[in-house]
Amino acid sequence: MSRGKKLDIFIGANIEDDWAEVQSPRKSTLSSNILEPSQHFLVFKKEKRRGKTVTLVGQFHMPKSDTTTLLKKLKKKIGCGGTLKDGWMEFQGEMKEKLRTLLTEEKFRFKH
Secondary structure (H helix, E strand, O other): OOOOOOOOOOOOOOOOOOOOOOOOOOOOOOOOOOOOHHHOEEEEEEEEEOOEEEEEEEOOOOOHHHHHHHHHHHHHHHOOOEEEEOOEEEEEOOOHHHHHHHHHHOOOEEOO
16 A cells, blocks of 8 residues: 555444443553652663653652652753653653752652
């Protein structure tokens, strides 16, 4: 099939009956336990996305509002972009050493 043509898969299909929503499982399960910062054991992961490095820190077991305020504070101190997904904070670039010092100031602990 050439690249410019589209395939119409709904020719003759009966769309109105027996449709169900497809639910995909999450990559990680979010726990409902809320822990103090000193009880966290955080892990660093490094991934390549579209040729660029992303530093992952997690997993955080805190209320979402507290986690987002911590994320904003860390992004402002480091000067990079980032987001929060499934309890993991994602930062643009290789930020492991900077994050480790800032999170130890916030009383978080790390696995070795």
